Amino acid sequence: SLIGINRSEGNASTGRTTNLSLINHNIYTHIKDKFQNTYIQAVSNSDNDNTIVSDEKWSVVVIREPFLLHQFRDDVKFTLSNDEIEEEEEENRRATERIKCVQCNDFYIEQDNRMGACVHHDGFIYDNYSSRLEVWTQRGAIEQLLKEEARSIQPSAYGMQASEQKEHLERMKQRFKFICCHQTLFIGGMMGGCKKGKHSSPNVTVEKWEETCHENVLEIVDLHCCDIDDLSSVVK
Template sequence: MKLTEPMNEIEAFKLADLIAQQYQIFIGSETLPRLLLRNLLVESNRHIYQLPPKFKYTGRIIIGLQHQRICIEVIQQIPNTNHTQLSVIERPLYPNETNVQTLLERLTAYGNSHNVQLLQLIDLNLLASQGAYDERKVYETLKDRYDECVSYTRSMIVYDLDALVGINKSESNSNMGQSVSYSVHNQSIYTYVLARFRDRVMEDIQEKDADNVERWAVAVIREPFLLRQFSDETQFPRTSREQEEIESERRRVEEPVKCVKCKDFYTENENRMGSCTHHDGFVYDNTSTELTIFAPSDVVKILNKIERKAFNDTNQNHEWERQKSKFKWICCDETFTTLHRGGCKRGKHGFSPKDNQPLNGQGINRREQATVEKWEDFCCDNQEYYAKWQSLLNDY
């Protein structure tokens, strides 16, 4: 057939898709031309993917779908030394990159920039197409595909780890609260992928005609638990953001902080329901006709001043005895005392100024924890206790 006009890009993709289907050349459940055509037809999905040439790559890539980030391992020179270290380039994914299929255009572009000759996707579609329903057949399929990649000078193998491995999630309840634990479902496949991911080969022979061997390994992971465990066990370098999160978590767990409610110190890993005993209401003067409302810290100042006068003047002892019992808690009707005796409520330590409510389930960001004054303001604004105080005032 003689063409009178050059074939446009869309027609070329459609023709390539038909040929790929005819010869059963699939990546996952679809052909690469079909995936490229889909992104081409959506204007917002047109992006330019490129691996910066200034870096020396190790060939390992981890993509976290939950956090929408791609981490590429590189070798970098340590400043002012002759030594190198492993580091990570972190890039955000585009909004349309939500699964393995939508990532293939990016990975294909990465491979094309390094003259990759074979891109192999290992997922459930591959196992199903090979009839790999038992462990022996799964291993055979994984080994065959890996051996095929190794036979090429430049190759890229992509593992859909969530689909291949899976995660077990179990919940349990105890007097310490609800806890959730995770574990890898298919440990044998996980171990195999773990070993293959470590087998990176990136030659850097500085000769004109040298064809350097490059074997890229890509792990696509959605489940946060699996992402953390896989990164740790492959000794994948942490990003600066991950290092900050780990340090923040360490401080959150290990460093003691003073609770604004009970004035006691605690660590977050010991913060359980019932560990904090406190009052959650305001204090009022039971002898005043207006039942004057006070914040607890203000009452402490008043009583300390009266007590100091009583120490300096014995004639003031009677006044001290009378004054120290006139303040009451609105929340439980107990007499206020400067001695710490716990409180009428039990809960978790800490108070968040963002939500203006005690934290009963989430951890506390120490930088955002409220001051004692904010906690007392919250207690004074309690509408339930204000209604109770109003009722007492009306009956006075």
């Protein structure tokens, strides 16, 4: 191969990165210039003006490396086929379209979806103050906490709160726990996670992810040593 590709890998905050660069750049420039000088020109035959003769100058370049192929194709402004146009549009979509991850509730770009980019919890939430250890989804628990917080700040509903009542409300805010790591669910701040992995696929719905988290329901038996009947509460 006259022209090679230099690969260098490293670690970044977003994961493993790979940088590519050309080897023998002078040869690459020479071949690119020669390729751009090719042409097909129609000229008239001097003996018979009705006959058209094509004067052609061809160049053939064989490229196996995808990175080098894209680089060369862009530099010489080579006409793309329909399949190549569709492939390029798909690459542009993957590089620009923002996708909502149902695991961490954040947006990501498909080409940046590396291992460790998504920090999330993969277990359901349970009410630690409930005698039946009620099981909740994260959406349902957050909605319940927001409702309780809204009611607690309405003077018309509660008037001036006693210190014991305020302490009770504060304790109630911390009753929801993740089964996967027992971390407390809080609202109004960044929620981390105990698992690191890739973001969810675009076709995964929130309901499907909640169902996956709920499949860990039997783990709570070992945690609290309770009867299996106590886990029969409806997911909220």
